[in-house]
Each structure stands twice: as C-alpha cells, then as structure tokens.
Amino acid sequence: MTDIDNHPLKKRYNIDIAFNEISQFYRRWFLPLFGISLVSSLLTSFMSAGIDISGLQGTTDPAEMVAAMKPMAWRYLLVAVTGLYFTIILQYFIIVRPLSPESDLSADIIKVTTRYLFPVLAVYIILSVLTMVALMLGVVILIIGAVFAALYAMIFFALTAPVMMIENRTIGDTLSRIFTLGHRRFWTNMGFVALFTIILLIISLILSAIVMIPLQRESRRRLWWNQAVVKTAG
Numbered sequence: 703m704t705d706i707d708n709h710p711l712k713k714r715y716n717i718d719i720a721f722n723e724i725s726q727f728y729r730r731w732f733l734p735l736f737g738i739s740l741v742s743s744l745l746t747s748f749m750s751a752g753i754d755i756s757g758l759q760g761t762t763d764p765a766e767m768v769a770a771m772k773p774m775a776w777r778y779l780l781v782a783v784t785g786l787y788f789t790i791i792l793q794y795f796i797i798v799r800p801l802s803p804e805s806d807l808s809a810d811i812i813k814v815t816t817r818y819l820f821p822v823l824a825v826y827i828i829l830s831v832l833t834m835v836a837l838m839l840g841v842v843i844l845i846i847g848a849v850f851a852a853l854y855a856m857i858f859f860a861l862t863a864p865v866m867m868i869e870n871r872t873i874g875d876t877l878s879r880i881f882t883l884g885h886r887r888f889w890t891n892m893g894f895v896a897l898f899t900i901i902l903l904i905i906s907l908i909l910s911a912i913v914m915i916p917l918q919r920e921s922r923r924r925l926w927w928n929q930a931v932v933k934t935a936g
Contacts, residue, residue, distance in 0.1 A: 727796075734795060742788035749781050786826065790818055793863040818866060824873050825862045825880075829855060856895050857884040 728735065794814045799805070836851035861880040865871060871879055884891060 727800075731795070731800070734799075735792065738788060738792055738795065742785065742792075745788075746781050746785055749777060749784065783823070786823060787815075787819055790814055790822055790863055794818065794867060797864055797867050818863065821866060821873050821876070822863050825866075825876055826859065828877065829858055829862070853892055853895050853899070856899065857891050860895065 791811065791814050794810065799810065833851070833855035836855060858880045861883055862876060865879050865883070866876050869875075869879065
C-alpha cells in the first residue's frame with residue numbers, strides 16, 4: 703500500500719477547504735498538469751479529426767446507425783483508450799507524484815502503462831456495463847432515476863484508479879473496495895460528485911463560449927466578404 707500520510711491533499715474536508723486545497727495544489731503543479739492535459743487534448747483531437755458523423759445525421763434506425771459507425775469503430779476505440787490513458791497519468795501524477803517529486807517521470811509513465819492501464823480499463827468496462835443496466839432501469843422508472851444512476855456510477859469511476867494506485871489491489875479487490883467506499887458516507891459522496899459535475903459543466907460552457915467568439919467573428923467576416931463579392935459581381 704502506498705503511504706499517503708504526507709500527501710498535500712490528505713486531510714479532512716468540507717466544501718470550502720476542498721476548493722481551497724485543490725486550487726493551491728493546482729497552482730503548485732500547474733505546468734505538468736496543464737502539459738499532460740494539452741498533449742491529451744491534441745492527440746484526441748487529431749485522432750477524432752478523421753471521424754465523420756455526417757452519415758448519422760437524420761438517422762433514427764438503430765441498425766443504420768450501427769452500420770454507419772462500424773467503419774469508424776476502431777477510431778472511437780483509439781480515442782477512448784487514449785483519453786483513458788492520459789486520465790490515468792493525470793491521476794497518478796496527482797496521487798503519487800507529490801510523494802516523490804524527484805522520481806523519474808519516464809519511469810512513472812512506464813509504470814502507469816504496464817501496471818495500471820489494463821486493470822483500470824478492465825474495471826471501467828465492468829462498470830460501464832453495470833452503468834448501462836442502471837441507466838436503462840433509470841429511464842424506465844423516470845428521467846430523474848437515470849440522472850441518479852449516472853451520478854451513482856461516477857462515484858465508482860472516480861474511485862477506481864486511486865484505489866488501485868494507493869492500495870495496490872487486483873481487479874476483483876478493486877471492484878469490491880470501490881463499492882465499499884462508495885456506499886460509505888454515500889450521500890456525501892453523491893453530493894460531491896453532483897457538485898463537481900455541475901462546476902465542470904459550467905466551466906466547459908464558459909470555455910466553449912470563449913473559444914467560439916473568435917470563430918463566430920471569423921464566420922461573420924467571411925459571410926460579409928462573400929456577400930460583398932456577390933454584390934460586386936452582380
């Protein structure tokens with residue numbers, strides 16, 4: 703088991719302390735965390751560029767949708783695995799790296815690849831199947847049930863890599879442990895997951911709006927230019 707008693711984030715939390723400590727931790731490790739996130743974003747964007755979803759527009763038949771997605775299945779899989787890989791690297795950097803900041807970064811990345819990638823992927827696959835069942839049951843009951851099921855599943859997704867990295871557990875032991883931890887102080891865990899999900903959605907919307915401002919200006923400029931050329935030609 704990894705000794706985390708000296709970890710900067712190991713302390714008793716409430717909402718105020720959590721945001722303050724996370725903010726301080728992020729400022730302390732901003733460059734490496736930002737660098738890992740940037741590389742992940744660039745790689746997934748590059749791999750996603752070849753995915754054409756135009757064939758899915760206006761398609762409501764599930765069989766047709768599956769047929770249209772089959773040629774791109776390997777790209778979807780590659781994007782998903784790449785995103786998961788960098789997510790595990792980020793979690794390792796947040797959980798383990800502060801305990802030994804002088805350790806070799808390349809050795810840490812190799813350790814993440816060989817020791818954690820496939821076990822975490824296996825747990826995620828199992829959780830995804832269980833989540834789909836829970837979501838279907840939630841939709842059958844009510845939309846609120848589906849939202850509850852999604853938040854409920856997110857608790858266990860969030861616990862998977864930390865449990866595996868800190869406690870050095872196998873796939874089966876990890877599943878048992880995350881269900882135990884997830885149901886301990888269940889409503890507190892659910893509240894934190896819901897709160898951080900809402901915050902991430904708000905931040906994503908704000909950043910998307912900021913990114914879209916220059917693109918919208920460029921689109922309006924091109925539209926104005928095209929109209930001017932048409933009027934001149936006419």
